[in-house]
Amino acid sequence: MAKSGERDRCVTGIDGLDNILGGGIPRSNIVLVAGACGTGKTTLAFEFLVRGSLMGESGLLISTVESQDKLVSNIPHFIFFNDKMLVKGQVAIMELEHLLESANLSPSKMDEAAVKKLVSAIGKTVAASKVKRLVIDSIDTILGEIKDEALNALLLSDLSIILYKNECTALLVTSEETCKTIEGRVADGIIMMGNHERRGDLLRTMQVIKMKATSHSRSKYVIDLTPAGVLVTPILKGGS
Amino acid sequence: MSEELHARVAEKLEEVGPSVALALEIKIDNYFDVVRGLIDDFASKKGLITVYVTASVPASTLNGALQALEVNTNGLMFVDCVSHSLMGSIQRTDNTVFVESPTMLENIVLKIEYFSRIAEGRKMLVVIDSINSFAMSNDNKILSEFMVVLMTSLKAKEAYPVVLTIPDQLKPEAKEMLTMVCDLIVPLS
Numbered sequence: 001m002a003k004s005g006e007r008d009r010c011v012t013g014i015d016g017l018d019n020i021l022g023g024g025i026p027r028s029n030i031v032l033v034a035g036a037c038g039t040g041k042t043t044l045a046f047e048f049l050v051r052g053s054l055m056g057e058s059g060l061l062i063s064t065v066e067s068q069d070k071l072v073s074n075i076p077h078f079i080f081f082n083d084k085m086l087v088k089g090q091v092a093i094m095e096l097e098h099l100l101e102s103a104n105l106s107p108s109k110m111d112e113a114a115v116k117k118l119v120s121a122i123g124k125t126v127a128a129s130k131v132k133r134l135v136i137d138s139i140d141t142i143l144g145e146i147k148d149e150a151l152n153a154l155l156l157s158d159l160s161i162i163l164y165k166n167e168c169t170a171l172l173v174t175s176e177e178t179c180k181t182i183e184g185r186v187a188d189g190i191i192m193m194g195n196h197e198r199r200g201d202l203l204r205t206m207q208v209i210k211m212k213a214t215s216h217s218r219s220k221y222v223i224d225l226t227p228a229g230v231l232v233t234p235i236l237k238g239g240s
Numbered sequence: 241m242s243e244e245l246h247a248r249v250a251e252k253l254e255e256v257g258p259s260v261a262l263a264l265e266i267k268i269d270n271y272f273d274v275v276r277g278l279i280d281d282f283a284s285k286k287g288l289i290t291v292y293v294t295a296s297v298p299a300s301t302l303n304g305a306l307q308a309l310e311v312n313t314n315g316l317m318f319v320d321c322v323s324h325s326l327m328g329s330i331q332r333t334d335n336t337v338f339v340e341s342p343t344m345l346e347n348i349v350l351k352i353e354y355f356s357r358i359a360e361g362r363k364m365l366v367v368i369d370s371i372n373s374f375a376m377s378n379d380n381k382i383l384s385e386f387m388v389v390l391m392t393s394l395k396a397k398e399a400y401p402v403v404l405t406i407p408d409q410l411k412p413e414a415k416e417m418l419t420m421v422c423d424l425i426v427p428l429s
Binding site for chain 1: 341
């Protein structure tokens with residue numbers, strides 16, 4: 001329950017992240033989950049959907065790179081995940097190709113009209129299935145096809161409007177570089193996933209750089225991707 | 241004498257109760273008596289799961305030795321911080337998770353958290369074996385920080401945190417750190 005004057009929260013269900021955010025992501029925020037390969041972006045985003053499903057919130061993952069089977073097989077088999085969630089559509093996975101086909105769009109012709117049509121197609125899917133949690137993995141594929149900074153910003157701002165209307169919270173998986181461009185400024189939040197090297201050891205890390213409508217920790221945390229979900233602990237400084 | 245020792249270990253844990261960070265000063269000779277006391281006489285009888293963090297001996301070796309000694313290993317989970325660095329073949333089992341090096345201290349905290357999650361509410365005995373091994377691999381500042389984070393987290397879970405130490409072989413700064421981090425240090429000679 002949100003305190004008076006505060007935005008309602010979308011409790012991610014990932015305990016460590018909810019603690020960092022002071023109770024979850026402000027509902028309807030668009031959040032970039034950014035970082036290099038192998039840092040746990042897809043796993044975090046998928047857990048966000050599965051946890052949502054367990055709380056009765058429908059989730060949609062738009063995969064722009066991998067097929068459903070490959071994507072699911074690459075994620076740690078969460079002990080709280082059940083394949084029936086996919087069958088029943090509580091966690092739906094849609095390949096971008098199908099979405100583009102259904103909207104009569106071609107990835108090679110992404111002009112302003114096509115961007116608006118794509119956002120509208122996402123909006124219709126979200127509204128029809130009462131999707132409360134959306135993941136696009138990765139948004140870079142779409143932004144790369146558009147190849148225009150202004151249109152990329154338009155895509156995100158239009159998506160933001162549509163998702164806000166539908167009270168849908170989104171995680172957009174992206175590379176570190178994207179955060180530094182206009183997309184990083186348009187997004188409501190940025191969760192940076194990374195690696196921390198210490199004496200030859202490589203630790204996976206997570207850091208909330210930005211999150212509108214909430215105060216949050218900006219410290220770096222170490223994470224582990226386990227069948228019990230993404231686990232989080234503060235990074236040790238050891239006087240360094 | 242050895243029967244007395246493992247019974248004494250269990251009695252001590254029973255006496256201090258959960259959420260008390262306990263350091264047990266042991267000798268190499270009585271190592272298995274102490275471990276038997278922790279696992280058989282205490283954790284098994286109380287229905288606790290034991291999370292055994294080993295930075296001294298690979299989990300497979302330790303598990304084999306405990307089975308040979310007919311210690312009840314049901315409910316025994318290992319966080320193995322040794323096997324990876326030995327570069328040998330790793331025996332993967334359901335009750336063991338691996339941390340690449342005893343210097344990846346945050347990952348040890350997270351592996352214990354993982355076992356806590358899958359224990360579904362069962363209380364835990366968490367054994368750190370040993371502070372001597374961790375002190376060899378880690379700087380005292382980061383080790384102190386790790387111990388504070390770990391002990392605080394385990395106390396909040398009402399777990400039984402036990403740190404094994406061989407006092408004769410411990411660096412003075414590590415000994416001092418142990419005194420600060422642990423609520424009670426019990427010599428078992």
